[in-house]
Amino acid sequence: MGSEKPKIVAFCCEESGMPAYEHAKSLGLPLPDALKVIALPCGGKAETGYIMKALDEGADAVMIFACYEGNCKYVQGNIRAKKRVDYLKTRLESLGILPEKIAFCPVAPASGARFAEMVQEEVQALDSRENKS
Amino acid sequence: MIIAEQKPMEEILEMLAPYKKILLAGCGACVTVCQAGGEKEVGVLASQIRLARKDAGNPIEVLEMTMTRQCEPEFMEEAEDAMKEVDAVLSIACGIGVQLMAKTFFDKPALPGLNTTFLGFPEEHGVFTERCAACGNCVLHLTGGICPIARCSKSLLNGPCGGSQDGKCEISPDVECAWQLIYDRLKALGQLENLENIIPPKKWITSRDGGPRKIVREDLRI
Amino acid sequence: MSTQMNSVLRLPESLTPEIQEISIAPVVAVPTDHPAGLIMADYLASMGLKVTLIHPFETVGAILETLNEEFVIDSAVEERFLALIARVEENKNISVLNNTRVSGGKGWWGDFSLLVDGEKEEALKASGIAFAYRKQAVVKKPFENDAIIGFREFSALLLKGKESITPTGKALQKLAFVLDLGKRDEKWASMTAIKLGTYLKKAFGVQVSILCRELKVSSDGMEKAYREAREAGVIIYKYLDEPQFEGGASLSINFRDTSFMSDDNPLDVSLEGLDLVVLQESFVTAEDEKALLDGLHIGLEGAYVAPNNPQFAGRTSRKGVVAAGNSRLPETLADMETTALAAAEELYQWTGNGTYGIDVQRVAEVDPSKCATCLTCYRICPHHSIRIEPYGERNVYITKGEKEGATWEAARVLVETCDGCGLCVSECPAKAIQLIYYPDMDVYGFLKENL
Numbered sequence: 001m002g003s004e005k006p007k008i009v010a011f012c013c014e015e016s017g018m019p020a021y022e023h024a025k026s027l028g029l030p031l032p033d034a035l036k037v038i039a040l041p042c043g044g045k046a047e048t049g050y051i052m053k054a055l056d057e058g059a060d061a062v063m064i065f066a067c068y069e070g071n072c073k074y075v076q077g078n079i080r081a082k083k084r085v086d087y088l089k090t091r092l093e094s095l096g097i098l099p100e101k102i103a104f105c106p107v108a109p110a111s112g113a114r115f116a117e118m119v120q121e122e123v124q125a126l127d128s129r130e131n132k133s
Numbered sequence: 134m135i136i137a138e139q140k141p142m143e144e145i146l147e148m149l150a151p152y153k154k155i156l157l158a159g160c161g162a163c164v165t166v167c168q169a170g171g172e173k174e175v176g177v178l179a180s181q182i183r184l185a186r187k188d189a190g191n192p193i194e195v196l197e198m199t200m201t202r203q204c205e206p207e208f209m210e211e212a213e214d215a216m217k218e219v220d221a222v223l224s225i226a227c228g229i230g231v232q233l234m235a236k237t238f239f240d241k242p243a244l245p246g247l248n249t250t251f252l253g254f255p256e257e258h259g260v261f262t263e264r265c266a267a268c269g270n271c272v273l274h275l276t277g278g279i280c281p282i283a284r285c286s287k288s289l290l291n292g293p294c295g296g297s298q299d300g301k302c303e304i305s306p307d308v309e310c311a312w313q314l315i316y317d318r319l320k321a322l323g324q325l326e327n328l329e330n331i332i333p334p335k336k337w338i339t340s341r342d343g344g345p346r347k348i349v350r351e352d353l354r355i
Numbered sequence: 356m357s358t359q360m361n362s363v364l365r366l367p368e369s370l371t372p373e374i375q376e377i378s379i380a381p382v383v384a385v386p387t388d389h390p391a392g393l394i395m396a397d398y399l400a401s402m403g404l405k406v407t408l409i410h411p412f413e414t415v416g417a418i419l420e421t422l423n424e425e426f427v428i429d430s431a432v433e434e435r436f437l438a439l440i441a442r443v444e445e446n447k448n449i450s451v452l453n454n455t456r457v458s459g460g461k462g463w464w465g466d467f468s469l470l471v472d473g474e475k476e477e478a479l480k481a482s483g484i485a486f487a488y489r490k491q492a493v494v495k496k497p498f499e500n501d502a503i504i505g506f507r508e509f510s511a512l513l514l515k516g517k518e519s520i521t522p523t524g525k526a527l528q529k530l531a532f533v534l535d536l537g538k539r540d541e542k543w544a545s546m547t548a549i550k551l552g553t554y555l556k557k558a559f560g561v562q563v564s565i566l567c568r569e570l571k572v573s574s575d576g577m578e579k580a581y582r583e584a585r586e587a588g589v590i591i592y593k594y595l596d597e598p599q600f601e602g603g604a605s606l607s608i609n610f611r612d613t614s615f616m617s618d619d620n621p622l623d624v625s626l627e628g629l630d631l632v633v634l635q636e637s638f639v640t641a642e643d644e645k646a647l648l649d650g651l652h653i654g655l656e657g658a659y660v661a662p663n664n665p666q667f668a669g670r671t672s673r674k675g676v677v678a679a680g681n682s683r684l685p686e687t688l689a690d691m692e693t694t695a696l697a698a699a700e701e702l703y704q705w706t707g708n709g710t711y712g713i714d715v716q717r718v719a720e721v722d723p724s725k726c727a728t729c730l731t732c733y734r735i736c737p738h739h740s741i742r743i744e745p746y747g748e749r750n751v752y753i754t755k756g757e758k759e760g761a762t763w764e765a766a767r768v769l770v771e772t773c774d775g776c777g778l779c780v781s782e783c784p785a786k787a788i789q790l791i792y793y794p795d796m797d798v799y800g801f802l803k804e805n806l
C-alpha cells in the first residue's frame with residue numbers, strides 16, 4: 001500500500017498535462033500514490049475556485065500543468081492560469097500559508113519525464129518544509 | 134458603477150477572529166462586475182478563510198451566498214434563514230450592502246469584506262478608473278465631458294494648477310492631468326471659449342459638506 | 356511509490372451526444388496579397404466552393420511579382436505560378452476583386468462579413484476566411500555590415516548554393532545565429548536555426564553557434580531536432596543580456612553564456628572570426644491584415660497559434676478562419692506551398708460539407724438568470740464565441756420570480772463556434788457559465804471524494 005501523503009492535486013490541460021501524465025505512467029516513472037489528476041480541456045480552465053477548493057478540502061499542494069507559452073490551443077489559457085496562480089500566491093502569503101503550495105508548471109505533451117520530475121520537486125519541497133516545522 | 138476591492142486578508146481574519154460560524158454574502162451587481170464580490174469571489178474567499186483558520190487550529194464554518202443585490206430591502210429576505218444560524222455576516226458588497234445587512238439583521242454584526250473605493254469604469258479588462266465623485270452638482274457640460282472634481286487631483290474648476298506637465302498631473306506621471314484633457318476635448322469640440330467663463334466657487338452643500346444626502350421623490354412614493 | 360494508484364478524473368464523454376445540425380454555405384473569402392492566397396483560392400475553388408479573392412493589386416498576376424521578395428524563383432517555379440494564375444483567372448468559382456483593400460471583418464463560422472473598400476464599400480459575406488498577407492522583415496543590425504543579415508535573406512542565399520553563401524563572397528566557415536533579440540520570441544526562429552544549423556554542419560562542416568534566450572523545444576519534433584543538432588556539434592548558448600557585436604571584416608560577438616552554468620555563475624564567451632551572423636528579424640504586419648485580425652478578434656497571437664498538433668498547420672484561434680503565407684511564419688517556398696494547401700484543406704473541412712453536426716453538450720452555456728452582463732466572457736473567449744444580446748430572461752435588476760416574459764440583455768454562447776475550452780467558465784465572476792458536459796460539480800465532487 002502506498003502512503004497517503006503528500007496529497008497533490010494536479011490539474012492537467014488535456015493538450016499537454018494529460019498526455020504528459022500518461023507518458024510518465026507509460027514510462028513507469030515514480031509518481032506519488034496520493035497524486036490526484038484532474039483533466040481540464042485547457043489549463044485556463046483551472047479557476048481560482050478550483051485551486052482554493054482543492055487546498056480547502058485538504059490537498060497539500062496544487063499543481064497546474066499547462067502548455068508552454070505560445071502553445072495554447074486557445075491562445076492565452078495558459079497565461080490566464082499563470083496569472084491566477086501568481087495572484088493566489090499573494091493571497092496565500094497574506095493568509096500565512098506558504099505560497100509554494102500552488103505551482104504553475106508548463107509541460108510538453110511528450111515529456112513525461114519532466115512531469116514526473118516536477119511532481120518530485122514539489123514532493124521534496126513539501127517534505128523539507130514539513131521537517132522544518 | 135461602484136468599484137471596490139477586497140480588504141487585505143490579515144484584516145479580514147482579524148475581524149473574524151471572535152466568530153465560529155459566519156455567512157459570507159456576495160452581491161450580484163456592481164461588485165460582481167468589478168470582480169470583487171460576486172459568486173466566484175465568494176467561493177474563493179470562503180476557501181481562503183476556512184484554510185487559514187484550519188491552519189491556525191481554530192476552524193470556522195463559512196456559509197456561502199450571493200444575493201441578487203444587497204442594496205434593496207426586499208432582497209434581504211434571501212439571507213434570512215442563513216442569518217439565523219451564524220454569529221456574524223461578512224459582506225462583500227459595497228458599503229451600502231454592508232449597512233443594509235446591519236440594519237436588517239440588527240442583532241448580528243455585519244462586517245465589511247471590501248473597501249468600497251470609487252465610482253468608475255473598467256478602462257480595460259482588469260483596470261478600473263475613477264470618473265465621478267458624486268458631488269451632487271454636475272459641471273460636465275462646461276468641461277468637455279471630463280470631470281474636474283473626480284479627475285483633477287485638486288478638484289480645480291478653472292484651469293490647471295502650475296504642476297501640469299506634458300499632460301500629466303504633478304502627483305504622478307501615471308495620472309493624466311484632467312485640465313489637459315479638458316483643454317484637448319474643448320479644442321476638438323471648438324468650444325475653447327468655454328474656458329473664458331469663470332466657474333464660480335462650487336456650492337459643496339450638494340456634496341458631502343451638506344451632511345448626508347437624501348432624495349425624496351413624492352411621485353414615486355407608494 | 357507506484358504509478359498505478361492515482362485517482363484520475365478524465366474529461367467526460369457526452370452521455371447522450373445531442374447533435375444539432377447546422378448548414379454552412381459553401382462560400383469563402385480569400386483576402387490576400389501573397390501567393391499563398393492564390394494557392395488557397397485555387398484549391399478551394401477546385402473543390403467546388405464559391406471563392407471571392409480580394410487583393411490590392413491591379414491584376415491577379417501582380418501577386419506573382421511579390422514571390423521574389425521572399426523566395427528565389429527559377430523558371431520552373433515561375434511556370435508553375437503562371438499556370439496557377441491562369442487557373443485562378445479562368446475558374447468560374449472564383450470572383451476576383453482587384454484593387455480592393457480589406458478594412459475590417461466580423462462574424463463567426465458560417466456567417467462572416469468582410470468590410471472591403473476599393474471600388475465600392477460593402478460587406479462581403481462568407482462562411483469561412485482564408486487569408487495570407489506579406490510581412491515586412493526588419494533586421495535590426497547593430498551596425499552596417501554586409502555579413503550581418505536576417506533569416507529571410509539567408510534562406511535566399513542558401514537556395515543559391517554553398518559557394519555564394521556569404522554576401523561578401525567568401526566560403527562560409529563560421530556562422531552564428533542570434534535569436535530572441537528584442538522582446539518577442541517566436542518558435543519558428545529556433546526551429547529554423549536548429550534545422551539549418553544541423554544541415555550546414557553536417558553537409559559542409561560549417562562551425563555553427565546558436566545564441567538565444569530560451570530554446571523553444573516544447574513540441575515533439577523539436578526535441579529530436581535539438582538532440583540531433585547537439586550530436587552534430589552545433590553549439591547552443593543562452594544569454595540573458597543582449598550580446599555585444601564587434602568588428603569590420605571579421606565579426607565577433609561577446610556575451611555571457613548561462614546554458615551550463617547557473618545564472619549566478621555565467622561564462623563569458625567571445626565568438627571571433629565569424630564569416631556570417633544571421634539575426635532573427637522582426638516582422639511588420641500589413642495594414643489590411645491588422646484590420647482583418649482586429650475585426651475578427653484574432654490578434655497576432657491568434658494568427659500564430661502553433662498547436663501541439665502540427666497537423667493543424669493553417670489554423671488560427673477562430674473556427675472557420677485559416678492563415679498561410681507570411682501571415683504565419685517565414686518559410687521556404689516548399690513549406691509555404693504545403694502550408695497553404697493544408698490551410699485550404701482545413702477550411703474546406705469547415706465549409707465544404709454543407710451541413711455539420713455539433714454536439715451541443717461539448718460547449719459552454721450561460722444561465723441568463725445569473726449573468727451580470729459584465730462582459731468578461733465576451734472579452735476573454737478566444738473564439739469570440741460569446742455575444743451579449745437581448746435574449747436573457749432577466750439580468751440582476753429583475754427580482755426573482757418576476758422573470759416571466761421579460762427579456763433582458765445577457766451573455767449567450769454561440770454553439771457553432773464554441774470550442775469548449777472553459778476559459779469563460781473560469782473567469783465569470785457570477786458563476787453564470789458552465790461547460791454542459793463537464794460542470795464544476797464534477798471537479799468539486801472528485802475533490803471531496805478523493806481528498
Ligand code: SF4
Nearest residue numbers: 265266268271272280
Ligand atoms: S461634476 Fe460632480 S457629478 Fe459631475 S461627474 Fe464630476 S463629481 Fe460627478
Ligand code: SF4
Nearest residue numbers: 285293294302310311
Ligand atoms: S496637474 Fe492637472 S490634474 Fe493634477 S492637480 Fe494640477 S490641474 Fe489637477
Ligand code: SF4
Nearest residue numbers: 726727729730732783
Ligand atoms: S462573464 Fe458571466 S456574468 Fe459576465 S457577461 Fe459573461 S456570463 Fe454574464
Ligand code: SF4
Nearest residue numbers: 736773774776777779
Ligand atoms: S468555452 Fe471557450 S470557446 Fe466556448 S464560449 Fe467559453 S471561452 Fe469561448
